[in-house]
Amino acid sequence: MRVTRSNVLRGLFFALTFVCLPALARTEPTLVGRAVWAHPRDAGSTETSVRALVDRLAKAHVNTVVMEVKNSSGVFWPSRRFPEAVVPEYREFDFPAVLIREAHARGIAVHAWFFDFAEGANSYVARTHPEWLALSPDGKPTTAEILRGQPYRMAWMCPARRPGYTDQWLIPLIREFAERYDVDAIHHDYVRYPGDVAPDTYCFCDYCLTHLPLYASYFSKARPDDPLTSPFDRPHLEAHWERSPKVLPPNWVQYSREMKSRLLLEGSFFPGGNRDLDYFLYEYRVHHVAEFARQVFEAIRQVKPRIEVSAAVFKNPVQSGRFIGQDWRRFSPWVQYLMPMDYRGHFAGTFETHLDLLAETIQQQKIWARDFMHLWIGIASYQLYDEEREPLAQLRALLTRNAPAAELQPALEKAGRLKLFAPELHAAISAHARTPGDAGDLATRLGAFLADPPVGYYPPEKLTATLERVRAQGVEGIVVFSTSGLTSAKLWDMLGAFFGR
Numbered sequence: 001m002r003v004t005r006s007n008v009l010r011g012l013f014f015a016l017t018f019v020c021l022p023a024l025a026r027t028e029p030t031l032v033g034r035a036v037w038a039h040p041r042d043a044g045s046t047e048t049s050v051r052a053l054v055d056r057l058a059k060a061h062v063n064t065v066v067m068e069v070k071n072s073s074g075v076f077w078p079s080r081r082f083p084e085a086v087v088p089e090y091r092e093f094d095f096p097a098v099l100i101r102e103a104h105a106r107g108i109a110v111h112a113w114f115f116d117f118a119e120g121a122n123s124y125v126a127r128t129h130p131e132w133l134a135l136s137p138d139g140k141p142t143t144a145e146i147l148r149g150q151p152y153r154m155a156w157m158c159p160a161r162r163p164g165y166t167d168q169w170l171i172p173l174i175r176e177f178a179e180r181y182d183v184d185a186i187h188h189d190y191v192r193y194p195g196d197v198a199p200d201t202y203c204f205c206d207y208c209l210t211h212l213p214l215y216a217s218y219f220s221k222a223r224p225d226d227p228l229t230s231p232f233d234r235p236h237l238e239a240h241w242e243r244s245p246k247v248l249p250p251n252w253v254q255y256s257r258e259m260k261s262r263l264l265l266e267g268s269f270f271p272g273g274n275r276d277l278d279y280f281l282y283e284y285r286v287h288h289v290a291e292f293a294r295q296v297f298e299a300i301r302q303v304k305p306r307i308e309v310s311a312a313v314f315k316n317p318v319q320s321g322r323f324i325g326q327d328w329r330r331f332s333p334w335v336q337y338l339m340p341m342d343y344r345g346h347f348a349g350t351f352e353t354h355l356d357l358l359a360e361t362i363q364q365q366k367i368w369a370r371d372f373m374h375l376w377i378g379i380a381s382y383q384l385y386d387e388e389r390e391p392l393a394q395l396r397a398l399l400t401r402n403a404p405a406a407e408l409q410p411a412l413e414k415a416g417r418l419k420l421f422a423p424e425l426h427a428a429i430s431a432h433a434r435t436p437g438d439a440g441d442l443a444t445r446l447g448a449f450l451a452d453p454p455v456g457y458y459p460p461e462k463l464t465a466t467l468e469r470v471r472a473q474g475v476e477g478i479v480v481f482s483t484s485g486l487t488s489a490k491l492w493d494m495l496g497a498f499f500g501r
């Protein structure tokens with residue numbers, strides 16, 4: 001081969017390719033989806049504070065941020081259509097505009113996170129439209145419930161009612177956001193019925209009491225007075241289901257709300273048959289949650305077709321369909337990014353047990369989610385550290401109420417890591433347990449330690465082990481909950497090291 005200028009250049013090119021490409025390959029992150037859920041409180045309400053958060057995300061190799069823009073207290077952009085619902089700090093500051101501009105400048109996609117059917121007990125819409133609230137058989141909203149001895153603070157809205165919260169409030173809000181901002185995706189959360197209080201007892205509002213029987217064909221609108229009987233010529237009672245007998249009793253209109261609710265929840269399709277009407281109630285709820293997902297997708301398509309949709313969902317759609325109306329397998333035409341919340345708190349057992357259950361669950365989810373374009377697994381960083389956090393929180397509560405030494409001693413024994421990371425404080429509490437005095441100062445010091453623990457108190461190995469276990473299942477992406485948890489447990493460097501690989 002003649003030594004020409006072009007041959008030399010070509011040789012140089014190949015040499016550079018062989019030298020540089022492996023180096024480049026080593027530095028480029030390989031996980032496709034590297035996401036975090038984020039809160040406005042972590043972004044603040046100034047250009048400088050938002051830029052600081054985005055810098056932190058970029059440094060940690062995050063390429064997608066799922067940012068709350070509507071939660072149970074209101075919305076976080078200066079909405080023109082619903083100005084009363086805007087959280088005061090964000091009335092003047094156009095938070096999403098700044099976030100999207102700064103994130104896009106660093107190659108980070110933004111998903112706008114909406115709390116769908118969960119409102120705050122005192123939120124603007126819950127106060128001004130009580131007729132849109134989901135109701136129990138005794139006609140009360142979720143805010144009348146008691147959970148673990150405390151009044152329940154979330155006002156759940158009826159997903160089914162039209163006109164109602166879904167079509168008059170929530171979808172118009174999402175549409176306004178999509179019209180106004182250059183966002184990459186809309187993110188659904190609380191896209192379901194309530195689950196932590198009384199999962200069976202919503203919704204029995206007037207609309208649902210009328211429309212569930214229509215949806216399940218419990219009577220004929222065309223022939224309401226016709227007896228519609230047909231011969232029972234088969235040996236099994238339920239074998240006669242298809243000719244649609246009238247399920248509602250003739251005096252249905254005289255039934256009270258409680259009686260109607262009880263029939264719809266506990267009644268039988270055939271008098272004397274199986275108590276199977278609950279099946280149709282659960283099916284009605286699943287239908288309306290999926291129908292909402294469809295309507296949001298269509299609303300977005302009308303205003304800005306390139307915007308996609310993501311959703312935070314519970315880990316098992318077969319079970320969440322039954323208990324909270326969220327059979328997310330039905331979302332697949334209208335949600336592109338499925339993000340199951342495989343948080344430690346959703347599994348029983350120790351940290352190690354949770355890792356095994358997590359791996360098993362992800363393998364099931366890959367099958368349930370096969371109609372979705374993307375499956376990104378959600379994990380909660382904060383919940384991984386119950387063993388490190390709980391003993392200190394318990395100890396602090398004991399010190400706050402000046403508990404006797406007999407109670408302090410066993411709590412102190414469980415707080416072994418405190419001795420490693422704050423020996424002086426641990427010694428002071430031990431001394432106090434031996435010679436009781438005023439514990440107020442110790443409670444304050446322990447509170448300060450919890451609020452700002454040294455790096456390593458929450459062992460980064462636990463987050464690494466969880467992320468590695470998820471990655472080993474062959475997933476496309478991981479979403480970490482959340483910016484606050486990562487900051488308070490001092491885990492950003494660890495996350496950056498993992499995402500950077």
Ligand SMILES: [Zn+2]
Binds near residue numbers: 208
């Ligand atoms: Zn309802």
